[in-house]
Structures are given as C-alpha cells and as structure tokens.
Amino acid sequence: MIRRLTTVLLAASTLGLLAGCGSENLEDIDPEVGVTQVSVEDYRYGPRVIQVPAGTEVTWTWEGNDRHNVVGEGFRSDVIRGGTFAHTFTEPGWYLYLCTLHAGMTGAVSVVE
Numbered sequence: 605m606i607r608r609l610t611t612v613l614l615a616a617s618t619l620g621l622l623a624g625c626g627s628e629n630l631e632d633i634d635p636e637v638g639v640t641q642v643s644v645e646d647y648r649y650g651p652r653v654i655q656v657p658a659g660t661e662v663t664w665t666w667e668g669n670d671r672h673n674v675v676g677e678g679f680r681s682d683v684i685r686g687g688t689f690a691h692t693f694t695e696p697g698w699y700l701y702l703c704t705l706h707a708g709m710t711g712a713v714s715v716v717e
C-alpha cells in the first residue's frame with residue numbers, strides 16, 4: 605500500500621515537472637501517426653511522440669546499452685537494459701512518460717478516438 609502510494613506520488617510529481625517545463629512541450633511536437641513501436645535508446649525514445657487510436661497496444665523495445673524505464677500515468681516498466689514493455693491505451697488523451705534515471709528523456713503518446 606505504502607509502496608503503491610509512493611509510486612503514484614513519484615509519477616505525479618515527475619509528470620508535473622514535465623508538464624510544467626516551459627521550454628519544451630511534447631504536445632507541440634508533431635506526432636508520428638499510427639506508430640506503435642517505440643525504441644528505448646541511450647538517451648531518447650524514438651519516435652518521441654506518437655499518435656494511436658484508443659485500444660492500441662504500444663510496445664517499447666530497449667536498444668541502448670544503459671538501463672532505462674518507461675514511466676507514465678497508469679503504466680510503468682521495470683528498469684531494464686534490454687527487452688520490451690507493452691501497454692494498451694484505452695482512453696483518449698495525452699500520456700506523457702519519462703525515464704526516471706535520465707533527466708530530459710521524455711516521450712508522449714497521444715491517444716485519439
């Protein structure tokens with residue numbers, strides 16, 4: 605219970621910082637439409653911003669040498685060095701996410717009807 609609460613608070617605070625960063629708004633970046641595969645590289649996600657229909661499963665594939673994770677509202681991967689992580693987005697909206705190990709390593713999924 606405590607661990608879960610801590611996780612939620614951490615995600616909320618990191619995403620709050622992300623949303624509050626005035627110099628960089630991921631929602632202003634043109635998304636790659638229909639892309640469901642995102643690479644996790646050293647130290648970026650590619651493509652960084654994608655747009656998918658509701659109900660789509662998005663898969664992140666680790667391709668770098670360092671350890672990374674994918675943490676957003678309602679989804680959180682382990683910190684890993686290789687492998688994949690998948691999440692199905694059922695509700696329309698913007699889902700910002702980040703790697704908790706590396707500042708500035710951020711991405712977003714725009715889910716549309």
Ligand SMILES: [Cu+2]
Nearest residue numbers: 672703705706
């Ligand atoms: Cu990272």
